[in-house]
Amino acid sequence: MVRRDLLESEKRVLCGIVQDPLFSDRELSKKLGMKKTTVTAIRRRLQREDYFRSVQMPSFEKLGFEMLVVAFGTLSSVPPFDEKIALARPVVESPEFTYALVEPRQDLLIQVSRNYTNAMANIRALEEKYRERGYMEEGYQVVVFPFDLSDVLNLFDFYPLLSRMFWSEKGQAHHEPVLGQMRSTRLRAKEKETLKAMVENPELSDVQLSESLGISRMTIGKARRRFADEGLIIPRKMPNLGNLGIELLVLTYGSFHPRLEEGLKYYVPSLLETAGTTIFSALNRKEALGISAFSSYQEYKKQTDIFAQAYREQEIFSRPPTRVLFSLAGARLLKDHEYGPLVSSAFGSPN
Numbered sequence: 001m002v003r004r005d006l007l008e009s010e011k012r013v014l015c016g017i018v019q020d021p022l023f024s025d026r027e028l029s030k031k032l033g034m035k036k037t038t039v040t041a042i043r044r045r046l047q048r049e050d051y052f053r054s055v056q057m058p059s060f061e062k063l064g065f066e067m068l069v070v071a072f073g074t075l076s077s078v079p080p081f082d083e084k085i086a087l088a089r090p091v092v093e094s095p096e097f098t099y100a101l102v103e104p105r106q107d108l109l110i111q112v113s114r115n116y117t118n119a120m121a122n123i124r125a126l127e128e129k130y131r132e133r134g135y136m137e138e139g140y141q142v143v144v145f146p147f148d149l150s151d152v153l154n155l156f157d158f159y160p161l162l163s164r165m166f167w168s169e170k171g172q173a174h175h176e177p178v179l180g181q182m183r184s185t186r187l188r189a190k191e192k193e194t195l196k197a198m199v200e201n202p203e204l205s206d207v208q209l210s211e212s213l214g215i216s217r218m219t220i221g222k223a224r225r226r227f228a229d230e231g232l233i234i235p236r237k238m239p240n241l242g243n244l245g246i247e248l249l250v251l252t253y254g255s256f257h258p259r260l261e262e263g264l265k266y267y268v269p270s271l272l273e274t275a276g277t278t279i280f281s282a283l284n285r286k287e288a289l290g291i292s293a294f295s296s297y298q299e300y301k302k303q304t305d306i307f308a309q310a311y312r313e314q315e316i317f318s319r320p321p322t323r324v325l326f327s328l329a330g331a332r333l334l335k336d337h338e339y340g341p342l343v344s345s346a347f348g349s350p351n
Contacts, residue, residue, distance in 0.1 A: 006051075006166075009034070009038065009042060010042055010045075010046060010051075011162075011166045011167075012032055012034070013028070013032065013034075013039055013042040013043060013046065014046055014051060014052060014162065014239065015159060015162045015163060015166065016028045016031060016032050016039075017043065017046075017052060017237045018052065018157075018158050018159045018162055018237045018239060019159040021054070021235040021236060021237045022228075022235055025039045025040045025043060028043075049243070050240050050243060051239060051240055051243050051244070052237045052238060052239045052240065053237070053238050053240070054202040054203050054235070054236075054237060054238075055202055055235075055236040055237075055238050055337050055339070056198050056199045056202040056233050056234075056235055056236075056339070057155070057156075057199075057233070057234040057235075057236060057337070057339055058195065058199055058232065058233065058234070058339055058342070058343050058346075059179060059180075059231050059232050059233070059234060060112045060147070060179065060342075061147040061179050061180055061181060061182040061183065062180075062183060062184070062185045062230070062231070062232055063184070063185065063232075063343070063346040064114065064182070064183075064184040064346060065112050065113060065114055065147070065182070065342075065346070066113065066114055066115055066116075066146060066147065066148075066182055067112075067113055067115075067116065067119065067144055067145055067146045067147060067150075068110070068111070068112055068113075068144075068145045068147070068150075068152060068179075068282065069110070069111040069112075069113055069119040069123075069142060069143070069144050069145070070108075070109070070110050070111075070142075070143045070145070070282075070289055071107070071108075071109040071110075071111070071123050071140040071141065071142045071143075072106070072107065072108050072109070072140060072141055072251055072253075072324055073106065073107060073136070073138070073139065073140035073141055074105055074106045074324075075105045075106065075130060075135045075136050076135065076136055076137040076138070077105075077134065077135050078104050078105045079104070079133065079135050081104045081332075083133075084102065084104065084135070085102065085332060085334070087126075087129045087130065087133070088100070088102055088107070088126060088129070088334060089334055091122060091125050091126040091129065092109065092126070092334050092335055094111075094122050095341035095342045095344065095345040096111045096112060096113050096118065096119065096122060096342065096345070097109060097110070097111050097122065097335050097338075098110055098111065098112055098335060098337060098338055098339055098342060099333075099335050099336065099337060099338075100333070100334040100335040101249070101326055101331050101332075101333055101334075102331060102332050102334055103326060103327065103330055103331045103332075104330065106324065106326070107126075107140070108249070108251060108291075108324070108326055109123070109126075109140075111123075112342055116144065119142075119144070120142070123139075123140055123142055124139075126140075127139050127140060141253065141322070143253060143284075143287055143289050144284070145282045145283075145284050145289075146182075146284070147179055147180070147181060147182045148181045148182050149284055149285060150282060150283060150284040150285075151177040151282065151283050152177055152178050152179045152281075152282045153176075153177060153178065153281045153282065153283070154178070154278055154279065154280055154281045154290075155178040155179065155234065155280065156236055156238065156279055156280055156337070157178075157236070157279070158236075158237075158238065158239050158279055160277045160278070161239075161277040161279055161293050162239065162244075164277045165244065165245075165277075165295065178234065180231075185230065185232060190213075190215050190219055190223065191223045191226070192347045193213055193215065194209065194213065194215065194219075194220055194223040194224070195223070195227060195232065195233070195343060196340065196343045196344060196347065197209055197212060197213055198224070198227070198233065199233075199339045199340050199343050200340035200343075202235075206220045206221050206224065236337075238337060241293060241328060242328055242329075245295050246293045246294065246295055246328060247294065247295060247296050247297070247327065247328060247329065248293070248294040248295075248296070248297060248300055248325055248326065248327060248328065249291055249292070249293055249294075249325075249326040249328065250291070250292045250293075250294060250300060250323060250324070250325050250326070251289070251290070251291050251322075251323065251324040251326070252289070252290045252291075252292065252321050252322070252323050253287065253288070253289045253321060253322045253323075253324075254268075254287065254288050254289075254316065254317035254318075254319075254320075254321035254322070255286060255287050255317060255318050255319065256285075256286055256287065256288065256316065256317060256318065257315050257316060257317055257318045258318065259315075260315065260316060265283055265288070265316075267316065268281070268283060268288040268290075268316060277292060277293060278290045278291060278292045279291055279292070279293055288316075288317075297325075300325070
């Protein structure tokens, strides 16, 4: 579908949907001061034209997973792209990979893992495939965020990005971690079935889930309320970045200065905002990593000097942060926020 400029009313509805993904059309119309019929029509049109999709993320740490792992790296030579994809796909099909963006010469991979050994085994398996063909000399840069020792401050919340894109306004800042400390939550068999089905089919209503699973609507509703009350599900509306004119994702990674005061680490998300709106940011005791989105290379370059000056003045990092640019036009998404297989693995069921 050919990309088009959104109407002002469509921008408002899309932002509202992304900011409050659980709002009904009635609740959203009240918040936006628009007619419910208008909101409903716009929502349906935006969804039909692939401007957003629903995603239900599980709260990884509550299902017994220990860490989130981000790996990125550049190959030493450029293989045929189809060949590279054929090498990477069998590895990233592992349930632990939830996001995999590959370009002809570089990759961005995100895993959710039960332990460090499993996470690194997946990364090493892909490195070995590349090395066998002579495409990689140095390995991936791997950044580990154990849930008990890290703060994930933005887990793909796109509202700040849309707010800045549409109206040059900064969205809500992220102060509290999205994920908590690792712990396993005990679920009954039907609750596990329901959670897995919600993650795999985020658009289904309670009635549709009931019919699909053969579980009563009352049981489905009760499970859904428990998941909401205990934070077992993180709802997201994911905008289609390509349709919105986003051309670049930029990964920024830095090691904290040894003399950095502990509190200044939490300045990093604001610092990243000077370099474009982040859609992911996380800190551990020694490192910070963010992923930002830009509508063009020119926009990215315009912010580079601002970012460089800010980190020098604050002495946040021990050396200039690493920045890796990914062109959405030249990349392929092998995994795009796929969480169903991960939930299946948590419950010991086949993918």
